[in-house]
Amino acid sequence: MSSGSILVYGGRGALGSTIVTFFKEKGFKTLSIDFFENEAADDNILLKSDLGFEAQAEAVKNVLDAKSGFKVDAIFCVAGGWAGGNLKTATFIKDSHLMLQQSVWSSYIAAHLASHFLNDNGLLVLTGAQAALNPTPDMIGYGVAKAAVHQLVKSAAAPKGGLPEGARSLAILPVTLDTPMNRKYMTYNGTWTPLEEVARLLFEWTSAPGASPASGSLVQLITKDGNTETKIA
Amino acid sequence: MSSGSILVYGGRGALGSTIVTFFKEKGFKTLSIDFFENEAADDNILLKSDLGFEAQAEAVKNVLDAKSGFKVDAIFCVAGGWAGGNLKTATFIKDSHLMLQQSVWSSYIAAHLASHFLNDNGLLVLTGAQAALNPTPDMIGYGVAKAAVHQLVKSAAAPKGGLPEGARSLAILPVTLDTPMNRKYMTYNGTWTPLEEVARLLFEWTSAPGASPASGSLVQLITKDGNTETKIA
Numbered sequence: 001m002s003s004g005s006i007l008v009y010g011g012r013g014a015l016g017s018t019i020v021t022f023f024k025e026k027g028f029k030t031l032s033i034d035f036f037e038n039e040a041a042d043d044n045i046l047l048k049s050d051l052g053f054e055a056q057a058e059a060v061k062n063v064l065d066a067k068s069g070f071k072v073d074a075i076f077c078v079a080g081g082w083a084g085g086n087l088k089t090a091t092f093i094k095d096s097h098l099m100l101q102q103s104v105w106s107s108y109i110a111a112h113l114a115s116h117f118l119n120d121n122g123l124l125v126l127t128g129a130q131a132a133l134n135p136t137p138d139m140i141g142y143g144v145a146k147a148a149v150h151q152l153v154k155s156a157a158a159p160k161g162g163l164p165e166g167a168r169s170l171a172i173l174p175v176t177l178d179t180p181m182n183r184k185y186m187t188y189n190g191t192w193t194p195l196e197e198v199a200r201l202l203f204e205w206t207s208a209p210g211a212s213p214a215s216g217s218l219v220q221l222i223t224k225d226g227n228t229e230t231k232i233a
Numbered sequence: 234m235s236s237g238s239i240l241v242y243g244g245r246g247a248l249g250s251t252i253v254t255f256f257k258e259k260g261f262k263t264l265s266i267d268f269f270e271n272e273a274a275d276d277n278i279l280l281k282s283d284l285g286f287e288a289q290a291e292a293v294k295n296v297l298d299a300k301s302g303f304k305v306d307a308i309f310c311v312a313g314g315w316a317g318g319n320l321k322t323a324t325f326i327k328d329s330h331l332m333l334q335q336s337v338w339s340s341y342i343a344a345h346l347a348s349h350f351l352n353d354n355g356l357l358v359l360t361g362a363q364a365a366l367n368p369t370p371d372m373i374g375y376g377v378a379k380a381a382v383h384q385l386v387k388s389a390a391a392p393k394g395g396l397p398e399g400a401r402s403l404a405i406l407p408v409t410l411d412t413p414m415n416r417k418y419m420t421y422n423g424t425w426t427p428l429e430e431v432a433r434l435l436f437e438w439t440s441a442p443g444a445s446p447a448s449g450s451l452v453q454l455i456t457k458d459g460n461t462e463t464k465i466a
Contacts, residue, residue: 057326086388087348087395093290096341100333104377108329115321135387135449137394144337144384151380154368161370162320216368
């Protein structure tokens with residue numbers, strides 16, 4: 001018995017893994033797309049690190065096209081990365097390129113897949129960043145990539161954006177996620193959003209169209225003293 | 234006798250050529266960076282179409298590094314392109330990739346050059362789009378790329394963004410430019426902005442720091458009945 005199905009782009013990362021496990025426990029079928037296999041997922045599509053943007057997108061779409069009648073209730077893109085630096089940083093172009101690849105390419109591919117494989121009234125969620133609501137001089141490549149994702153979410157949500165009938169497009173805008181990587185490199189301060197909380201929110205939005213913010217919303221995840229609230233940007 | 238100097242990224246395109254000619258007539262030294270030579274420019278750096286983002290940026294910077302003490306008063310990035318289509322368009326990924334290359338890569342390279350080769354109190358201008366202030370469901374790749382450029386301009390303008398002392402960062406947001414290409418494919422309707430008008434504006438902003446809108450501004454170019462006005466977004 002399945003309650004539904006989801007596709008997680010970046011399904012082997014810290015947040016992606018948490019989402020896969022959370023939805024699986026709720027009876028959902030889960031498909032992970034990532035460079036590495038997520039053994040907890042019902043199915044995996046492996047990305048190839050030597051493929052460019054277009055070839056990667058085509059390879060993934062071909063696999064899904066081959067699954068007769070493949071459809072999911074939600075597609076979440078939680079791939080991404082972070083890099084600091086301003087215009088003058090020696091690695092500025094390299095870092096900015098990486099941010100485009102990690103956040104923008106992945107979001108574009110997930111959004112394109114949503115136009116083909118999302119059920120009517122389904123849900124597309126991409127990962128933006130609260131920081132990108134303002135100028136980001138100390139992490140320019142990161143902020144620019146996330147601002148691009150915000151525009152993608154808003155455009156996908158607009159009439160004739162290409163999503164199936166009734167489907168919604170949302171962005172989650174974390175401040176800092178409580179990941180093992182962040183625990184390793186930064187000092188925890190009580191404002192980090194627990195990954196399970198993000199998964200719970202996505203589950204809530206997936207379960208009932210009426211339970212999510214309006215399509216096109218940029219949803220900030222604000223955590224204080226361990227409590228997470230959402231705030232529309 | 235030179236009044237100053239400018240660098241035009243995309244200096245052989247319709248707008249770029251107009252800018253080069255306009256500034257040259259005002260006594261400025263002009264450097265064009267483009268895939269093709271602009272014979273009207275005092276100097277040219279030719280881009281190579283087979284180079285990727287990082288290699289292209291490095292190649293251009295190396296040429297400028299080799300010009301001892303090279304500095305300019307303004308850097309304008311007027312490279313770009315346009316593509317329509319929504320998430321479901323068959324060429325969505327390809328088109329979106331092209332928009333990133335034409336508008337975002339070029340803007341990144343121009344901004345990086347500005348951090349190294351702009352004089353104090355100089356001017357960096359990148360080309361956004363008025364359309365990208367709102368969702369762009371019928372030209373998603375275009376709108377996303379331009380939204381990225383807007384964030385880049387705002388971040389470059391913020392303290393510690395990496396620009397030289399007193400330098401300004403602005404975006405011009407055209408609706409439609411009166412180019413030969415647009416004349417060929419669309420019907421002129423009196424709201425297209427003349428290229429000379431854009432060049433005149435850039436010249437005004439370059440000539441006196443006080444004559445330009447505040448650094449970080451997204452400057453819409455609104456043309457009605459042949460008259461162009463600016464409006465800060």
